[in-house]
Amino acid sequence: MDKENSPKIGIIYGTGSANPLSIHAASVNFCNLVFLYSHDISEKDFKQIEALKNHIKSYDITNLEQDLIIKILEEEEVSGITTFSEYKLYETSVLVNQLGLIGNSPNTVSNLANKLNQRKALNENPVTAIRSVALKPDKLSDCLNYVGIPAILKPMAGAGSQWTRKINSLEELEQSIEEFPSSIEYILEEFLVGHAKFDNAVFGDYVSVESVHANGKSQQLSITGKLPLTKHFSESGMFLPQPFSEKIENEILKVESEAIKTLGITSGTTHTEIKITKNGPKIIEVNGRMGGYVSELIKRAYGFDLIKATLKAAINKEVTFTKKEIHQIYFQVYLFAPENSFGYFKKIDGIDNLKTLSDINFVQILKNEGSKIDYRLGTENMVGIVFGASSNLENLHQITKLINDKICIRFNSN
Template structure:
């Protein structure tokens, strides 16, 4: 039928891309069918989505959602990258091969693939049982990083500088308990040591828009990491000079070719070391909240581009101008937090010059799971004339906001405390403390 609008299947899980942004951005692109794994049916984010477009639920262990009349499939979630690739291949749609999807989501397979193609050889070893520790640490050496082979949001990601402590940590993560083992499989990899970037983080990301294997790249700069490896914020355009930008984009490009990434948007994290840029990891979806910061800086929507590429279309990408500095910041919860009770000071914050918007990412009263995964409490989007003005605004924000949270003590007892932004772990990004 002439003029028929294309139909896009969106594999959706709650995360960095909210349902409002999803609907607003993608409805002009195509007719949408949103598919959600059935175990997520009761998630509050899915309830919000259902008010705008009722999703279809599917069994993640079955053949996947119905693809009748579908012209493309896209996801913005790590956990659904493999499903999207499988559906694209089975139905002849633009996307990745299942092998590429595995390499994008399995950190050991990814490290092995990049090394085999001569892109970046980072020492690493696989751990499936605590007894694997001695072999792994002999291969990798210390300092090192231990993390799940499949995971996101820095879940159970730890630096290791002592062999005995590392052995105990691996035993804790791989030994089954009442609810099973916290992790099924870990990777130990050499710790990449970054070079001083002044007040900024010693790593960056490269967002890539790839059509039929040809990529357009955009580097973003980061604020300092919060221990152990949690990300509090980012800004655009990057602070890197032209030569450094060329180095990181070339590395990202070679990595994507080695992984045989063909269609879509990717997020490559890169450490800025004395030996040059090194791959931290390549993700088969856009980076968390990167679409917002790029759009506020004046660039094209990555959400829109990912959808268009899934449909086999490749509209031109508009990069942000160099004269508009946009940035984001999230206050991060303490690893012992069990609940966000309330937040004070948001009304005054929103009146500050340069603030575009501020929102809570966690509803007050909703339980939190203690641990070292990145738990963002809120999201600030703002603009500034330069980096000094950016950090000055962030300091004012930290003075204005007060977070009342419940913390779990070592004896299991919970207590309610009120903390300023300066008393949360994320303040380390502004205090000059290195992760």
């Protein structure tokens, strides 16, 4: 496609599921990019934007008034706006609506960005309803009695299982509220118990559904299998294809579709987390953006570019996806410091040992020496990812055990 005649897409950039280099790579021969970012992005992301300055337009919009941001986008003549960041969903929605571009309604985005609003909307549909309540610090007992024990405590807004904890008693709830940041608003939800038949499975009792919404159509691209959650509800890995029966697969797709319709989602990419319970699949939450680290997995397994699909959806261009049969288990295994760890990352010993494992293709280190280690920060606490492919689930299970045996994550404790 002629670069001068390619559509321009504005990227409201923030910490999220795609970095500047990967977004640019997906845009080649399709569109031109205009990055808008603030000083809250990481130094690494800023360096990537700087490295791309001959290929993209970029603007530092720190402390800019909204009318000036709109003026930038108007002068750039963008055809669409999108984001890959949970924390930029609402800001992106406001700009989309101000400029009359394609996107979800402000009410839909409010339900996506705020977990309490989302639960209220989902609870209007019996298929997607579970007990939930806004946590009131002066009425902890009442909140817990309403939701029941066990419960799950999590922020009303955020991503990656930060400040999330299973609550088994009023004392645990009181302790958590004392320990967690007081500046955050929390929601207390019914704890979804996985189906007992999967208690000893080598895979987790939940999945995510990756979907794209454009041109009046929603497409369910993939059901992503998961490794068991960590004790603190962080993802420990994901894989394709998913491990459940065709019957459960159809139930998963049905409940995801109901959630998408209930929330009124018509545009963009969604990442919906679903628990497999004895009463069928139940919605954990719907995220109004691409899932973290999932685009690389889908590209390896299916040869499909989810980032490019997100860019296409921003200008309401139809996305074509043909699911193919795959004959390996494509996986990502996440590396975390030992449970309940606090401190500062030093290094990972034993990375060279992983190179002897034929199923492993690549190991990515995510943290620099001196980076903070805090188990309460969810996937932000991840120090690395192991990428590979196995012939079956049992081999994947053995690989995950070998990974843990062969490496040692070093950190300075507080």
